[in-house]
Amino acid sequence: MFKRKAMTAGLFAFSLCSFTLGCLASSSVQAAEKPASLPIGITTFMSGPASVFGMPAREAAQIYLDELNAGGGIDGVQVAPIYIDEGVGGDRLLSEYRRVVQEQGAQIMLASISSGNCNTLAPVAEDLKVVNILWDCGTEKAIEGHQYQYIVRSQANAVTEMVASVLYLLKMKPDFKTIAVVNQDYAWGRDSWDIFQTTLKALKPDVQVVAELFPKFGASDFSAEVSRLQVLRPDVVLSTSWGGDLDTFVRQASQRGLLKNSQFFLALGESSLERLGNSLPDGVLIGARGDHYFLEPRYINDPKHKAFVDKYRAKTGVYPIYSVYHMVQALDAMTAAYKKAIVANNGQWPDEEQLARAFRGLEFRGLTAPVTIRPEDGQGLEDQLFGMTTSSPDYRFKVLKNIMIVPAALVTTPAGESTPAWLKTLTPALLDKVSLLDKQP
Numbered sequence: 001m002f003k004r005k006a007m008t009a010g011l012f013a014f015s016l017c018s019f020t021l022g023c024l025a026s027s028s029v030q031a032a033e034k035p036a037s038l039p040i041g042i043t044t045f046m047s048g049p050a051s052v053f054g055m056p057a058r059e060a061a062q063i064y065l066d067e068l069n070a071g072g073g074i075d076g077v078q079v080a081p082i083y084i085d086e087g088v089g090g091d092r093l094l095s096e097y098r099r100v101v102q103e104q105g106a107q108i109m110l111a112s113i114s115s116g117n118c119n120t121l122a123p124v125a126e127d128l129k130v131v132n133i134l135w136d137c138g139t140e141k142a143i144e145g146h147q148y149q150y151i152v153r154s155q156a157n158a159v160t161e162m163v164a165s166v167l168y169l170l171k172m173k174p175d176f177k178t179i180a181v182v183n184q185d186y187a188w189g190r191d192s193w194d195i196f197q198t199t200l201k202a203l204k205p206d207v208q209v210v211a212e213l214f215p216k217f218g219a220s221d222f223s224a225e226v227s228r229l230q231v232l233r234p235d236v237v238l239s240t241s242w243g244g245d246l247d248t249f250v251r252q253a254s255q256r257g258l259l260k261n262s263q264f265f266l267a268l269g270e271s272s273l274e275r276l277g278n279s280l281p282d283g284v285l286i287g288a289r290g291d292h293y294f295l296e297p298r299y300i301n302d303p304k305h306k307a308f309v310d311k312y313r314a315k316t317g318v319y320p321i322y323s324v325y326h327m328v329q330a331l332d333a334m335t336a337a338y339k340k341a342i343v344a345n346n347g348q349w350p351d352e353e354q355l356a357r358a359f360r361g362l363e364f365r366g367l368t369a370p371v372t373i374r375p376e377d378g379q380g381l382e383d384q385l386f387g388m389t390t391s392s393p394d395y396r397f398k399v400l401k402n403i404m405i406v407p408a409a410l411v412t413t414p415a416g417e418s419t420p421a422w423l424k425t426l427t428p429a430l431l432d433k434v435s436l437l438d439k440q441p
Contacts (some may be wrong), residue, residue: 022231034349035107038073039080040334041100043111043121043328047087049218049244053271053323054113057136058083059316060324062332063258063308066146074338075349083130086112089118097121101130108133108355110330113323115139115158117154122151131356135330138188138289140419143379150352152359152378154333154371155290155326158188159413162195162240163426164384164406165267165287166203167434169236171404172388176235180262182209184241184250189214192240192267195423202368202426210234213248215245223251226256234262242268254279271321272348273389273396282398284389291385291405292325292366295441298369298405305367330364332378333373337366378416381408404436 041063045054061081070319082104084096093112100106106176109132110344111121118137123146125132131150134142138150138158143151169176178201180345193212211230213225229237237258246266253259253384258299266272270288273280289296299305308328312320341358350358361375372381387400410433 014395020410022220030353032349032354035077036262037078037080039082039100039104039106041082041104041106041109041111042086043084043086043093043097043109043113043117044323045087045113045243046083046085048393049220049248050113050242051087051244052247052275053243053321054086055057056316056318056321057113057327059325060312060320060327061331064328065313067337068331071168074335075342075351082106083109086114086117094118094120094124097124098128101125101128106130107352108334110135110327112137112205114186115191116186118142122146122148126150129352131136131352133330133333133359136326139191140413141187141191142147142158143377144413144419148378150332150343150356152356152364152373153380154330154366154373155380156382156384156408156412157379158192158195159382159423160382160408160411161201161287161289162192163269163411163423164241164419165265165386166196166199167406167411167431168287168386168404169200169285170203170431171264171434171436173236174403176207176263178208178210178232178234179236180209180229180232180234181238182213182215182222182229182241183239184217184219185214185243187239189217191288193238194240195419196267198420198423200428201402202423203428203430215249217245219327220243220248226248226253226258229253229258229262230256234366236265237262238267240264240267242271244274244420250276251279254281259284268322270385270400273322273399274318274321277397280389280398282388282390284398284432286389286400288385288386288387289322290325290329291383293385293387293400293401294319296368296385297403297437297439299367302439304365304366308367325367329371329382333359333367333371334361334365339364374415379412379415381412383408384411400441401440402436404434406434410434 113136115137134153142156263284267287269286337358362373384406387403389398390401
C-alpha cells in the first residue's frame with residue numbers, strides 16, 4: 001500500500017512536470033508519503049520450548065516501542081508492532097510473514113531468531129523489497145555470498161561468536177586434550193559446531209573430538225547423550241544450544257553429576273543463568289552472544305543501560321537476557337536508520353530503497369557497546385563477552401567472573417571473503433590479541 005501510494009505521487013509529479021518549466025529547478029530527491037503510523041513485523045518464539053527465549057524479547061520490544069511512541073515515535077510517526085510466532089513452524093511462518101508485509105503493510109521486518117528461518121525469509125524479503133533486520137539468528141549464510149539490498153544484520157554472526165568462543169576456551173583451559181559437542185540438530189547447531197571445530201583445529205590441532213551429538217530441536221530427554229558423555233569423560237563438553245533445550249540438557253546432566261566430570265562450555269549460556277539457578281555449578285564457561293550481560297563491567301552503571309535493566313525487571317520480575325539486548329539493538333538500529341534516511345532525504349520520509357541504504361555503514365548503540373553495520377554486506381560488528389560462573393550473595397543464580405570481551409573486528413570474516421577459507425588463515429598468534437578484563441564486577 002505504501003509503495004503504491006508513493007508511486008502514484010511520483011507519477012502525478014511527473015505529469016505536472018511535463019507542463020511546467022518550474023520542474024527544471026526542482027530537487028532530484030523524491031519524497032515518499034509519510035504514513036499515519038509505521039507498522040513493523042517482529043518474529044519471535046511465542047510458543048514451544050524456545051519461548052523462554054523469545055517472549056523476553058517480545059517484552060523488550062513492547063517496552064522499547066511504548067517509550068519511543070510516548071516520545072513522539074519516529075519523526076512524529078507512531079510505530080505499530082505486529083508480532084509473528086516463530087513457534088508455528090516454517091510453512092506457516094512464511095505465510096504469516098508474507099501476509100504481514102503484503103496485507104498489513106509492514107514497512108520493515110525484524111526476523112528472526114531461528115537460523116533456519118533467517119535463511120528462508122531473507123530471499124523472500126528481498127523479493128518483496130522490504131527491509132529485513134536479522135535481529136538474532138546466528139548463521140553467517142543468511143548474508144555471506146549474497147548481494148542483498150534489503151537484508152541487514154544488527155548483531156554478530158556465528159563466525160564472530162564461535163571464533164571468539166574458541167579464544168576464550170583456550171585462554172581459560174589451554175591444556176585440554178578431548179572435546180565433545182551436544183548441539184540442537186538444525187542449521188545453527190550444525191553450522192556453529194563446524195565453525196568452532198575448524199577454528200579449534202587451526203589454533204590447537206592436537207585436540208581430539210570424541211563425540212558429536214545432535215539431539216533434535218525441542219528434545220525433552222537427553223539421557224542417551226548424558227550416558228554417552230559419562231562413559232567418554234571428555235575434558236570439555238561444548239554446547240551452543242539455547243532456550244528450553246539448553247535448560248533441560250543442563251538440568252539432566254547436573255542431576256547425574258556430569259558437570260563435575262568435564263569442563264562445560266555453554267557458548268549461549270548467558271540466557272539460561274537465571275532460569276537454571278543452582279542447577280548450574282561454579283566454574284562453567286559461559287558466552288553471551290554479544291557483550292549482552294546485565295552486569296557488563298563497562299556498562300553496569302551506564303545510565304541508558306541501567307535504566308532499561310531496571311524498567312525491564314520491574315515489568316517482568318527477571319533480569320534481561322541476550323535476546324532482550326538483541327531486540328533493543330535491532331530497534332535502535334531501525335530508529336537510527338530512519339533518522340539517517342530522513343536527514344539524507346532533506347527531511348522527507350524515505351522510501352524502502354532510501355531506508356535500506358541508510359543501514360549501510362550505520363553506527364549506532366543499543367544498550368551496551370556501539371555496533372557498526374558494514375556498508376559492503378550489511379553485516380553487524382558486535383563485540384563478544386564471556387565469563388565463568390560463580391556464586392554471589394546478591395543473586396539466587398550464578399553470575400560471571402573472569403570476564404573477557406573480544407573485539408568484533410578480530411574474529412569476523414572480512415567482507416567479501418569466504419568463511420571456510422578465512423578460518424584456515426587463523427593461527428595461534430590470535431590468542432595474544434585478547435585478554436581478561438582488568439576490572440571485574
